[in-house]
Amino acid sequence: MAEYDKTNQGAMFDPRTEKLVRTGKINIDGKDWFSAIIEATIPDGSGGTKKIYTTYVQVGQMFKTDKKKESDSDFDGKLEFPTEGKKAWYRAKVSNDGKTKFTSVSLGDLRAPNAAPAVMTAPTSPAGGDDLDDEIPF
Numbered sequence: 001m002a003e004y005d006k007t008n009q010g011a012m013f014d015p016r017t018e019k020l021v022r023t024g025k026i027n028i029d030g031k032d033w034f035s036a037i038i039e040a041t042i043p044d045g046s047g048g049t050k051k052i053y054t055t056y057v058q059v060g061q062m063f064k065t066d067k068k069k070e071s072d073s074d075f076d077g078k079l080e081f082p083t084e085g086k087k088a089w090y091r092a093k094v095s096n097d098g099k100t101k102f103t104s105v106s107l108g109d110l111r112a113p114n115a116a117p118a119v120m121t122a123p124t125s126p127a128g129g130d131d132l133d134d135e136i137p138f
C-alpha cells in the first residue's frame with residue numbers, strides 16, 4: 001500500500017482549548033512580523049494537565065476568492081517565511097504609567113547562546129488605558 005504524501009498540505013480546525021493571549025509585532029532581522037501568543041492545555045504526563053504557550057508569526061494573508069466553480073479555493077494568498085531559528089526571551093512588563101500589561105519579546109541568535117537579548121522599553125498606555133486583569137505568567 002502506498003503511503004499518502006502530505007508534503008505542502010495541511011488542515012485547520014476550530015480551536016479546542018487554545019486561547020489567544022497576546023498579539024503584536026516582533027522585528028526579526030529588520031522586518032516587522034505580526035505575531036501571536038496562544039495558550040493551550042496539554043496532558044502533563046501524570047494524569048493532570050498543564051498550560052503551554054506558543055508563539056505564532058504571520059507568514060501570509062488570505063483573501064476571500066470569488067468562486068466560479070465548486071473546486072475553486074475559498075481563500076488564496078502568498079506565504080513568506082521569516083528566518084531560521086532564533087532564541088526568544090519573553091518578559092512580563094507594565095507600561096510606564098502602570099495601566100497596560102504587555103509582554104516584551106527579545107530575539108537572539110541560536111548559535112550564540114550566551115548573547116544578551118535586546119531590551120524593549122515600556123510603552124505608554126493607549127488612550128483610555130487597558131484593564132487587563134489576567135493570569136498570564138509573562
